[in-house]
Amino acid sequence: xxxxxxxxxxxxxxxxxxxxxxxxxxxxxxxxxxxxxxxxxxxxxxxxxxxxxxxxxxxxxxxxxxxxxxxxxxxxxxxxxxxxxxxxxxxxxxxxxxxxxxxxxxxxxxxxxxxxxxxxxxxxxxxxxxxxxxxxxxxxxxxxxxxxxxxxxxxxxxxxxxxxxxxxxxxxxxxxxxxxxxxxxxxxxxxxxxxxxxxxxxxxxxxxxxxxxxxxxxxxxxxxx
Amino acid sequence: xxxxxxxxxxxxxxxxxxxxxxxxxxxxxxxxxxxxxxxxxxxxxxxxxxxxxxxxxxxxxxxxxxxxxxxxxxxxxxxxxxxxxxxxxxxxxxxxxxxxxxxxxxxxxxxxxxxxxxxxxxxxxxxxxxxxxxxxxxxxxxxxxxxxxxxxxxxxxxxxxxxxxxxxxxxxxxxxxxxxxxxxxxxxxxxxxxxxxxxxxxxxxxxxxxxxxxxxxxxxxxxxx
Numbered sequence: 001x002x003x004x005x006x007x008x009x010x011x012x013x014x015x016x017x018x019x020x021x022x023x024x025x026x027x028x029x030x031x032x033x034x035x036x037x038x039x040x041x042x043x044x045x046x047x048x049x050x051x052x053x054x055x056x057x058x059x060x061x062x063x064x065x066x067x068x069x070x071x072x073x074x075x076x077x078x079x080x081x082x083x084x085x086x087x088x089x090x091x092x093x094x095x096x097x098x099x100x101x102x103x104x105x106x107x108x109x110x111x112x113x114x115x116x117x118x119x120x121x122x123x124x125x126x127x128x129x130x131x132x133x134x135x136x137x138x139x140x141x142x143x144x145x146x147x148x149x150x151x152x153x154x155x156x157x158x159x160x161x162x163x164x165x166x167x168x169x170x171x172x173x174x175x176x177x178x179x180x181x182x183x184x185x186x187x188x189x190x191x192x193x194x195x196x197x198x199x200x201x202x203x204x205x206x207x208x209x210x211x212x213x214x215x216x217x218x219x220x221x222x223x224x225x
Numbered sequence: 226x227x228x229x230x231x232x233x234x235x236x237x238x239x240x241x242x243x244x245x246x247x248x249x250x251x252x253x254x255x256x257x258x259x260x261x262x263x264x265x266x267x268x269x270x271x272x273x274x275x276x277x278x279x280x281x282x283x284x285x286x287x288x289x290x291x292x293x294x295x296x297x298x299x300x301x302x303x304x305x306x307x308x309x310x311x312x313x314x315x316x317x318x319x320x321x322x323x324x325x326x327x328x329x330x331x332x333x334x335x336x337x338x339x340x341x342x343x344x345x346x347x348x349x350x351x352x353x354x355x356x357x358x359x360x361x362x363x364x365x366x367x368x369x370x371x372x373x374x375x376x377x378x379x380x381x382x383x384x385x386x387x388x389x390x391x392x393x394x395x396x397x398x399x400x401x402x403x404x405x406x407x408x409x410x411x412x413x414x415x416x417x418x419x420x421x422x423x424x425x426x427x428x429x430x431x432x433x434x435x436x437x438x439x440x441x442x443x444x445x446x447x448x449x450x
Contacts, residue, residue: 007349022269026276030262033283034318037255038295038309040286044247050282051251054258057275061261069343069350069391070263084263084346086353093259094319094344118294119319121309124232125294128311129378130362134355141354153354156383163377163431166294206388 008074016075023083023091030093031119038118087138096120098135098171100142108147108175108185110139115168127164132189135171136199140185143173144203149183151203164189164196173199181205233299241300248308248316255318256344263343312363321345323360323396325367333372333400333410335364340393352389357414360396361424365410368398369428374408376428389414389421398424406430 011019040047070084070091083091088098096114103109122128137156144151173187181204188198265272295309295316308316313323321339328334347353362381369376398412406429413423
């Protein structure tokens with residue numbers, strides 16, 4: 001069942017948990033390899049040997065694979081799995097991944113504690129300014145979605161207050177105001193010396209998603225990102 | 226020699242080329258593994274076997290490694306190697322990597338043609354809005370640096386005109402205006418249906434970098450990102 005690029009499958013919650021238990025640690029192993037790839041100082045022959053082994057593993061993994069990107073899967077209960085997502089994707093080694101907590105009351109307030117290592121560097125020992133914008137885009141979008149107002153980024157503005165050191169960080173975001181299919185969200189990232197970056201964005205539910213609502217028997221989408 | 230987190234080494238241009246020839250293809254192999262990690266549909270036992278092999282490779286690579294992130298290395302000629310950078314880093318599997326061309330006249334105009342696959346997905350089959358902001362942050366920063374006005378991101382504003390499909394893309398950026406240690410840069414990304422995202426940002430040379438200039442015998446920094 002194809003819903004405009006979203007797809008529904010018939011996995012039970014138990015099957016989803018099983019997949020998470022399989023792919024979570026596997027993807028984490030690839031994240032650790034990414035870190036080691038940047039930092040290793042082993043001799044050139046050892047690098048070449050590792051490369052050959054990695055190419056062989058990739059070939060085996062590719063013997064059966066999705067034709068394209070992962071997309072967002074839904075089970076019959078409407079629970080979404082954005083496992084390919086660059087920021088929160090359980091199956092994406094590029095994602096730190098952020099585990100974003102949502103206010104259970106549905107206010108749209110979200111927060112997360114996370115750690116960024118060598119792969120997220122821009123200036124020496126600091127997080128890349130673009131990585132910070134990427135994370136805030138995701139957090140503001142999740143704030144909108146978590147408050148029942150999902151959408152795609154319309155505009156995003158970032159103010160960098162100080163450099164953000166690699167290491168443990170915290171992010172917070174919330175809905176500022178809303179109007180029809182537009183939602184304004186705000187947020188910031190916090191390092192050891194306080195707020196490092198502030199963000200504000202407008203998130204818009206695209207027309208194709210609005211058009212899907214009646215087909216899915218929903219007045220508002222349950223999930224979108 | 227430590228320059229406030231930047232470091233200088235004594236590599237000749239030939240040694241740098243040798244390292245690029247070793248680490249470039251190695252890192253590309255890890256990028257291909259990242260893509261296969263997201264897309265593979267091989268049986269669970271094959272996933273577990275791949276995980277065990279990857280963990281063993283990582284352990285060998287970690288037997289000798291940098292204590293932290295890669296930083297930015299300079300050779301005696303002042304040629305910088307931001308090989309750990311999340312967007313352009315030759316040794317960073319998270320980086321697509323962008324190969325950004327600079328106007329040889331030093332106007333600050335930069336451009337790049339690149340391809341984004343499954344690892345950069347947000348909404349199904351579209352590039353993550355945050356990945357787009359990350360790329361534009363790097364491009365605007367390089368425009369400023371390429372025009373002789375390097376700096377860290379002060380503010381960044383993005384306007385998303387339409388969804389950006391995964392696949393081949395083009396980015397362009399340039400300096401709009403400048404004032405002491407601040408530089409305003411603009412840019413955009415172009416997909417198959419035209420401009421998808423526009424960006425404007427202010428880039429500021431931080432005080433610690435200004436303070437290094439006399440020590441390095443430079444009036445303006447040669448390189449910074």
